[in-house]
Amino acid sequence: MKAVDGVSFDLRPGERLGLVGESGSGKSTMALALMRMHKPPARIAGGEVLLDGVGDVMKLDDDALRRIRLDRLALVPQGAMNSLNPVMRVRDQLADGIRTHEPGDDRDALAARIRAQLARVGLDADVGGKFPHELSGGMKQRVAIAIGTSLSPSVIIADEPTSALDVVVQRQVMETLRSVQEEIGASVLIVGHDMGLMAQIADRMGVMYAGKLVELAPVHDLFANPQHPYTRLLIESVPTLMAKRALASIPGAPPTLINVPPGCPFHPRCPSAFEPCDSKVPLPTSQNGRVVSCHLYPEQAA
Amino acid sequence: MTAFLEMTNVSKVFSAGIIRRQHTVAVDDVTMTIDEQSPSILAVAGESGSGKTTLARLLLGVIPPSSGEVIYRGQSVDDLSREQRRTYLREIQPIFQDPFESYNPFYKVDHVLTVPAKKFDLAATREQTMRLIEEALDMVGLQPAETLGRFPHQLSGGQRQRVMVARAMLLRPRLIVADEPVSMVDASLRATILESIRRMKQELGISVVYITHDLTTAYQIADNILVMYKGSVVEAGSVEQVIRDPKHPYTQLLVSSIPQPDPSVPWGAEGEIAGDPESMEVAATGCKFVDRCPAAFEPCRGQRPPLYHEHASRAAACFQYDGSSALEDQNLDVVFEPQLTSQAAGASEEPAAN
Ligand SMILES: Nc1ncnc2c1ncn2[C@@H]1O[C@H](COP(=O)(O)OP(=O)(O)OP(=O)(O)O)[C@@H](O)[C@H]1O
Ligand SMILES: Nc1ncnc2c1ncn2[C@@H]1O[C@H](COP(=O)(O)OP(=O)(O)O)[C@@H](O)[C@H]1O
Ligand code: SF4
Ligand code: SF4
Ligand SMILES: [Mg+2]
Ligand SMILES: [Mg+2]
Numbered sequence: 019m020k021a022v023d024g025v026s027f028d029l030r031p032g033e034r035l036g037l038v039g040e041s042g043s044g045k046s047t048m049a050l051a052l053m054r055m056h057k058p059p060a061r062i063a064g065g066e067v068l069l070d071g072v073g074d075v076m077k078l079d080d081d082a083l084r085r086i087r088l089d090r091l092a093l094v095p096q097g098a099m100n101s102l103n104p105v106m107r108v109r110d111q112l113a114d115g116i117r118t119h120e121p122g123d124d125r126d127a128l129a130a131r132i133r134a135q136l137a138r139v140g141l142d143a144d145v146g147g148k149f150p151h152e153l154s155g156g157m158k159q160r161v162a163i164a165i166g167t168s169l170s171p172s173v174i175i176a177d178e179p180t181s182a183l184d185v186v187v188q189r190q191v192m193e194t195l196r197s198v199q200e201e202i203g204a205s206v207l208i209v210g211h212d213m214g215l216m217a218q219i220a221d222r223m224g225v226m227y228a229g230k231l232v233e234l235a236p237v238h239d240l241f242a243n244p245q246h247p248y249t250r251l252l253i254e255s256v257p258t259l260m261a262k263r264a265l266a267s268i269p270g271a272p273p274t275l276i277n278v279p280p281g282c283p284f285h286p287r288c289p290s291a292f293e294p295c296d297s298k299v300p301l302p303t304s305q306n307g308r309v310v311s312c313h314l315y316p317e318q319a320a
Numbered sequence: 321m322t323a324f325l326e327m328t329n330v331s332k333v334f335s336a337g338i339i340r341r342q343h344t345v346a347v348d349d350v351t352m353t354i355d356e357q358s359p360s361i362l363a364v365a366g367e368s369g370s371g372k373t374t375l376a377r378l379l380l381g382v383i384p385p386s387s388g389e390v391i392y393r394g395q396s397v398d399d400l401s402r403e404q405r406r407t408y409l410r411e412i413q414p415i416f417q418d419p420f421e422s423y424n425p426f427y428k429v430d431h432v433l434t435v436p437a438k439k440f441d442l443a444a445t446r447e448q449t450m451r452l453i454e455e456a457l458d459m460v461g462l463q464p465a466e467t468l469g470r471f472p473h474q475l476s477g478g479q480r481q482r483v484m485v486a487r488a489m490l491l492r493p494r495l496i497v498a499d500e501p502v503s504m505v506d507a508s509l510r511a512t513i514l515e516s517i518r519r520m521k522q523e524l525g526i527s528v529v530y531i532t533h534d535l536t537t538a539y540q541i542a543d544n545i546l547v548m549y550k551g552s553v554v555e556a557g558s559v560e561q562v563i564r565d566p567k568h569p570y571t572q573l574l575v576s577s578i579p580q581p582d583p584s585v586p587w588g589a590e591g592e593i594a595g596d597p598e599s600m601e602v603a604a605t606g607c608k609f610v611d612r613c614p615a616a617f618e619p620c621r622g623q624r625p626p627l628y629h630e631h632a633s634r635a636a637a638c639f640q641y642d643g644s645s646a647l648e649d650q651n652l653d654v655v656f657e658p659q660l661t662s663q664a665a666g667a668s669e670e671p672a673a674n
Pocket of ligand 3: 246247248282283284285286288289290291292295300311312313314
């Protein structure tokens, strides 16, 4: 089965690209694939990930791959705050990454770097001496960001960086991610399913359905004028404080990836489905910096 | 008339540490009534560690209060007879955050439905039991044929959570206490599950305590809300008042932190967030929110602010509203009641379906 299928996009220097989709739509798989960190039995059947100055990440040998991780490409994985090492102090977990990649620093220099890195994510230096269980959820997530960005990577991939946190802490962590990103000039790929959060943080946004990228557009355009019917329903289903109404959900269930419908994978749930949809797979078409895969938007003369 | 469930000045203090004993006041002096004549949905909101789960466990009788009383049909929960306790345990049903933890992986999902059905003698025959189970699954939008006979890991997270909602409904409770029931599922499923919770109130007349840190869904499904900060009720009343027009600076912070699905609406005000809420110590005297409060002034460090009855359907524990009278004995019923009666009169609610 294909968890992620034929997805193409570019991540521009310094931009924040959001990637949304229902649970199981393949977002995490894609994030891991970009890092080549997917676990067997998953494998990458094809494609390339081109990184400025490195070339195709998919073709690197293990050694080169280890080197670019953290250094050029950093991942803050889903549930990162729960995957910190419980028996290691925060400063030692930070030191680990720095030492393997840049062994040059002496003790004082390393300590100074760790302090600076903690400050960068808004944490006091004394947090370095603590164990993960002594920290709140928001603090742990900041530590995870500090570790991920300790070598000033050019690309940060953050998978649901704030899903388990409450709104105030969520905003603090997102602000932290944004300020770190701006400081080191990195590009960020943020994976999530919270449309509100994405609207606030992303410059451009991609929408995934059943392992495919169905729409990609600048965030203002996407919210003002969603093209793909799935994107439109996704935006409409977000509850707001504006009006009290029945909570809208997208009718039908997302396909299991073992059993993706033929034609457009969204056709069994799509209110706009028409004749070609159940047999012909829509190909991505692009116009005005937007990409959409839907028969409602036939290929324009390019 | 005895009320269904009351909390009178309920507090819960946890003590930890052997050498340096630390006391956490997880719930601090809560007084309210949940009555069954006018079923309603009460949201309990607040950040992590504010005492929401502790409040739920007190209502469910899982832990006893350190002071004050939880009173079920006129009788303290501590002094119920065996038979009364059995009814109490059926009439108040929990739904928890992570449905996976409520399942035994070695039993089919049927197990979580048939066991309580048997325990509480819901039906005389096996066929009747199965009919009740199928009805309950139907109500939450699950196909009995596609759900029964499977193991928990064969269902998605959203399906597992809906089975737990069906289980709670099956027992025909008077009150459901749902502790962050949708924080682990995505937006579309969240809507489905919350709709089935709302139908429980409307179609079966079941009251719901909906615990969440998501004020948007609280606004969508609840009638009333109680906002907690470090164990204390800081603001309470109708959702229209509290969420649409928050008066307590903490509620204001919560509302402005909701990311709106519109890139042109800014996310909160500049420089508004200070400190790490979860690790902040609570001042021994004065307002618990004072170190984070942009509006703090002299009286705030002196005494704890009482709940001021600032509007007919709202109370706020903040000295900015000391021109209003304080709630009598911290009792929240007066701010909830107007909402309830107008609801019962105005809404076209169907009679209970049983
Ligand atoms: N190691 C694996 N073996 C088999 N199937 C897998 C594996 N990892 C992921 N999948 C499947 O691939 C699909 C995509 O999973 P993925 O974790 O990428 O989803 P997601 O969009 O990140 O979801 P969520 O919002 O729940 O995090 C799912 O159907 C999942 O069950
Ligand atoms: N069993 C317990 N022992 C000690 N402290 C506890 C216990 N349960 C909760 N607490 C403390 O009580 C406070 C409120 O916790 P909780 O009710 O779980 O909050 P919430 O559900 O709002 O996140 C927290 O400070 C928490 O650490
Ligand atoms: S291709 Fe057809 S079914 Fe698919 S989203 Fe577009 S209109 Fe709907
Ligand atoms: S009582 Fe004072 S410190 Fe507390 S919320 Fe009101 S203004 Fe702020
Ligand atoms: Mg994921
Ligand atoms: Mg809790």
